[in-house]
Amino acid sequence: MDIKISKGADIKLKGVADRVYANVPNAEFYAVQPPDFHLLIPKMIVSIGDIVKAGDLLFYDKNNDKIKFSAPVSGVIADIERGAKRKILRVIIKTDSEIKYKKFPKLDLASLNRNEIIDNLLNAGLWPFVRQRPFGTIANPSDKPKSIFISAFDSSPLAPDNDFIFHGDKGLFQLGLDIITQLCDGTTHLNLDGNSNAASAFSGAQGVQINNIYGPHPAGNVGVQIHHINPINKGDVVWYISPQDVVTIARYFKDAKYDASKIIALTGAKVKKPRYYRVIQGASLQNILSDNLFEGEKRVISGNVLSGSRVGENGYIGFYDFQVSVITEGNYSEFFGWLLPGFHKYSLSRTFFSWLNSQKEYDLDTNTHGEERAYVVTGQYESYMPIDVFPVHLIKAILIEDIELMENLGIYEVDPEDFALCEYACTSKVPVQSIIRRGLDLIKKECS
């Protein structure tokens, strides 16, 4: 199936990762961070000082004790960091010099049915890789999804190139697909970037429906793809999973161990040598950032610059993130910044003279370039919203907490990340993503 998307925009930033792997020593500390999993309330299994192997369980979901989370490496539980109201922020593991893996039983995929596969994924702590729409939470294993979506590409700014990452994949991705497709009676969709040559692991995938998506960001967002291929109605559930996580699941079935290594891209204008790194899930960023950043104030983000989270130079890579972005912190005032021609001020609009140079890569910083205002400009979000909803009407429905109206306007089809570009472009600087999140949380709370 070919899908053409015309609305959206590709923001060109400085600091695209070179297609090479950098070698750095493995990190000493690793963290599993409950806030990575939206709405999760963790219940701890381990406590500080416990010794764990890679694959040992750390905590489980208080609302569904089947969903468990395991240690990505072996070592000792160094700390359990808590925030306000004793909310658990991260479980930190100080790793051994060599990783010891918990031994899982060797599995024969052909003899397993759907429930057995799900049980295996749950017990190994692999289940959190499977997420659902609506809400973007970890999938409920007792649900029957109407389809499963895998977006093989990431269209966000400075995104890692999956075709590079999967170059030379030796059948693990296909093995993973064979497992994932068992989870659902409906179709499993693998969505490729129509504008580039997909890695053979993707283009040659079997047992799934391959869709080519053409167009600018947010074409790579799974929410946009779902909307165009198999839209969510009230009551529907669709599961989705990232391609690298498919491989992690495949490794478990092949080697009977929890090997949560993944490839991330270190990107952004503040990085001296933006490149790809092999790390293990939850790794501290210290090793890859040290001696690799330019001077000056900067912001380290796990994920992309539109919807990633701020982690700091001593932070850890997020559970669902395959990218670290480091950009300039923009805490400066600008004299008559709103009046001057602005040859260097990047804008999606043509309100600054930077349109003369729209192909240039920019070093965009975190300055908001203005203050929050009431909505004045209209039609702006619509240009960056390939999902057939009325963005501003939906946002207003959320602000007045009218659940029926939100449902009618299609809130089940959207996720905060789908609105990231709207938030970027917004003239009135409205915090769009957090409003959408608030609406989804409200619905989840009221309807469960």
Place this chain on the structure above:
Amino acid sequence: MKLMHNILNKIKPHFEEGGKLHTLYPAYDAFETFLFVPNHTSQSGTHIKDSVDLKRTMVLVIIALLPCLFFGMWNTGYQYHSQLIPGMDGYQSVYTALDNFLFGFWKVLPLIIVSYVVGLSVEFAFAVNRKHQVNEGYLVTGMLIPLTMPIDVPLWMLALSVIFAVVIGKEVFGGTGMNILNPALTARAFIFFAYPTKMSGDKVWVHSADKLDGISGETALGQLATLTDVSSSNADVLNSIGLFSSDGIYSLYNSFIGIIPGSVGETSVIAIIIGALILLFTGVGSFRIMASMFLGGLFMAYIFNQVAPETNLFMSLPAIHQLFIGSFLFGMVFMATDPVSAAQTNKGKIIYGFLCGVLSILIRVFNPAYPEGVMVAILFMNVMAPLIDHYVVQANINKRLKRLKVNE
């Protein structure tokens, strides 16, 4: 620059929490952010944000209005000077463009100053009273209001209409972004209905026309309106047809250039087109509204052409000429496109614009008591815009519900 920053930092504590002047913080904040785009960084959501903000958007509209403003200044001088006859005060045999411009400049400047000073004072007062930031909306309104006024409007009337527009047109609804009616048109409607003698007739559109004999300041629309009088004899009709023919004062050429009497900023089609191009290129103005309103006006005027009785020059005036006179184009480019009071959905904008165009010409032709049909038409459509949007959004909702039913 550095100096300014230091001064601001020095006086800032007085306005902050606990300072003596804390109640005036919104005024200080407006001044500071006017000089400096603040050093705020993104704290939630996207880590980067586009360079455009409301100040930038508003200032672009003002830039787009400048051609109309400058031409209006020149035309004020030109209209006055061209009607002076030997023996009158200030008569010269030749006037340079600069003479005309400077004459108009000194006549228009007080209007602009009064509009901004009064309007911004009300805005600041509301901001201080309600403890919110001063929004930039008035920057554009403050320029639009003088441009829609006759040159000789008394300044106190202007001030009154500005106060009415900001308070009743905007602040009672909650300020910038919340208003139902276009504030600039509200001001004009207020003065039009409250002081009709200063806003209509043939004595207000050229400076001093009411004091000096022999100066006629009839607008093209006013001229056309007289023809629907039962008393107008054939000679009048023929005379008027002459005025609109290619060598008359209201010829298509003169209307296009803008050397006809009228409100300060509305006369020149060229200046308006330059403004429209700026708005469209930067994406600040809505192409959908402009284009559909133009087509709507053209459509209605063309229909009138087809059914016009021979003696009704108002109806039989060629469609394009009809759109070039009065404030149709000015209203189309700068008033109907006001995003807050216009329809907000893309489909809604097309319907809204088209109806604005149709109604403008309809009201203008059939109700010569309001020769400025555009003003009334746009205000009416401002009120109707939420209804149009409602049906557009409802169509989306129905589509989604239908999909749900099909699946069940």
